[in-house]
Amino acid sequence: MPVTDVLTDAENLTMTVIADFAAPIERVWNAYADPRQLERFWGPPGWPATFTAFDHTVGGRAQYTMAGPRGERSSGSWEFLEIDAPRGFAVIDSFVDDDGKPLEGFPAMRMTFAFEETADGTRMVNTSYFDSIESLEQVIQMGAIEGTRMAMAQIDAVLQDLRDYAQGKGTRVELLDDTHVRITRLVEGSRDLVWRAHHEPELMRQWLLGPDGWEMTECVVALAPGDAHRTSWAPVGDTPGEAFGFEGEAVLVDAPRRAVSTERMQGTDGPETLNDLNLYEEDGATLITLLIEYPDQETRDMILATGMADGMEASYARLEAGVLAG
Incomplete structure (x- = not known):
C-alpha cells in the first residue's frame, strides 16, 4: 500500500x-x-x-x-x-x-x-x-x-501497465476492512464483451459455474435499478452437493462500466451483501474488480471460508478460455 x-x-x-x-x-x-x-x-x-x-x-x-x-x-x-x-x-x-x-x-x-x-x-x-x-x-x-x-x-x-500489474496473478482477494473485500481478476478481452458475459444469460451459463460438475439451472438478469435478479445452480450427475441460488435487486447500472446489486441466498432474509462490479479495459485486457460489502466481519469470514475465491477463479478461467476466446 x-x-x-x-x-x-x-x-x-x-x-x-x-x-x-x-x-x-x-x-x-x-x-x-x-x-x-x-x-x-x-x-x-x-x-x-x-x-x-x-x-x-x-x-x-x-x-x-x-x-x-x-x-x-x-x-x-x-x-x-x-x-x-x-x-x-x-x-x-x-x-x-x-x-x-x-x-x-x-x-x-x-x-x-x-x-x-x-x-x-x-x-x-x-x-x-x-x-x-x-x-x-x-x-x-x-x-x-x-x-x-x-x-x-x-x-x-x-x-x-495493466498486464504488468495483474496478468498471471489469478483471482486476488484483499480484505479492506472488517466488512469490505475487494476481488480482482484480469482477463484477456474487451470490456464490452466482459460486460455482456455478466449480463446475458446465454453467456453466463457458459462460464459462471464455479468448480467443474455444476450447471446453471436458472438465470434472471437485472438490467436496470430496481430489477430483481435470480441465479441457481445444481450438481450434475454424481457431483456432490445440493442445489442453491442467489437473488437480489440491482441498485446501480452504468453499462459497460459498473453494476451494483444486493445479493442473498434464495428464500432467506439474509445476510445480504452489496456487490459492486467495476470493469476497466486497457490494451485489450479487462480488469474485473468486485467490491463486496458484508453486514459484519463474522459474515465476511464465514462466506470466504466456503472456498468462494477458488470457485470464482475456476469461473474466470472458464470465461477467459471459452467466452472471451471465442
Missing part, C-alpha cells in the same frame, strides 16, 4: 499524507495531471470519481463527483493555484453541489502536492491546510484518513 503515514497537526491546522510509489516522478505526475488516470484512484473503493471538468492551468478549475454504491453523490472542485511539473501543484479544494457551487457548512482548504525522487521511485507529500480546528476535525470525522488510505491503495494499478 503506497500510503506510509497520515499526520494531523492541530496546532498548525494541517493534515499530511505521505506516500511512496515504485514509479518515476514523471509517471506519478502524469497520474495526477490526467483526469482519466486520476479518477481511477481519487475516490475510495465503492466511491469512484468522475472528473467532469479539468482545466489544468493556473487559475483553472477541475470538478469531480464521487458516486456511492447506493446512489449517493459527493462532489468537489479544485482551483489550481500553482503548477510546477513534475514537482508539484497546489489547489483550493472545496465541497460543491452538482453545479459547482460551494456547499454551506463544509470547509474549503488549500492543498499542496509535492513530488520528489527517491532511490526506489517517488515520494509524495500531500498537505491540506485548514482555517480552523473545527474544519480539520470535521474532515477527520467524515472519514478522510481511512478514505485516503483506501483510495491510494488503488494507485498501483494506475502506475503500472
Whole structure:
C-alpha cells in the first residue's frame, strides 16, 4: 500500500499524507495531471470519481463527483493555484453541489502536492491546510484518513501497465476492512464483451459455474435499478452437493462500466451483501474488480471460508478460455 503515514497537526491546522510509489516522478505526475488516470484512484473503493471538468492551468478549475454504491453523490472542485511539473501543484479544494457551487457548512482548504525522487521511485507529500480546528476535525470525522488510505491503495494499478500489474496473478482477494473485500481478476478481452458475459444469460451459463460438475439451472438478469435478479445452480450427475441460488435487486447500472446489486441466498432474509462490479479495459485486457460489502466481519469470514475465491477463479478461467476466446 503506497500510503506510509497520515499526520494531523492541530496546532498548525494541517493534515499530511505521505506516500511512496515504485514509479518515476514523471509517471506519478502524469497520474495526477490526467483526469482519466486520476479518477481511477481519487475516490475510495465503492466511491469512484468522475472528473467532469479539468482545466489544468493556473487559475483553472477541475470538478469531480464521487458516486456511492447506493446512489449517493459527493462532489468537489479544485482551483489550481500553482503548477510546477513534475514537482508539484497546489489547489483550493472545496465541497460543491452538482453545479459547482460551494456547499454551506463544509470547509474549503488549500492543498499542496509535492513530488520528489527517491532511490526506489517517488515520494509524495500531500498537505491540506485548514482555517480552523473545527474544519480539520470535521474532515477527520467524515472519514478522510481511512478514505485516503483506501483510495491510494488503488494507485498501483494506475502506475503500472495493466498486464504488468495483474496478468498471471489469478483471482486476488484483499480484505479492506472488517466488512469490505475487494476481488480482482484480469482477463484477456474487451470490456464490452466482459460486460455482456455478466449480463446475458446465454453467456453466463457458459462460464459462471464455479468448480467443474455444476450447471446453471436458472438465470434472471437485472438490467436496470430496481430489477430483481435470480441465479441457481445444481450438481450434475454424481457431483456432490445440493442445489442453491442467489437473488437480489440491482441498485446501480452504468453499462459497460459498473453494476451494483444486493445479493442473498434464495428464500432467506439474509445476510445480504452489496456487490459492486467495476470493469476497466486497457490494451485489450479487462480488469474485473468486485467490491463486496458484508453486514459484519463474522459474515465476511464465514462466506470466504466456503472456498468462494477458488470457485470464482475456476469461473474466470472458464470465461477467459471459452467466452472471451471465442
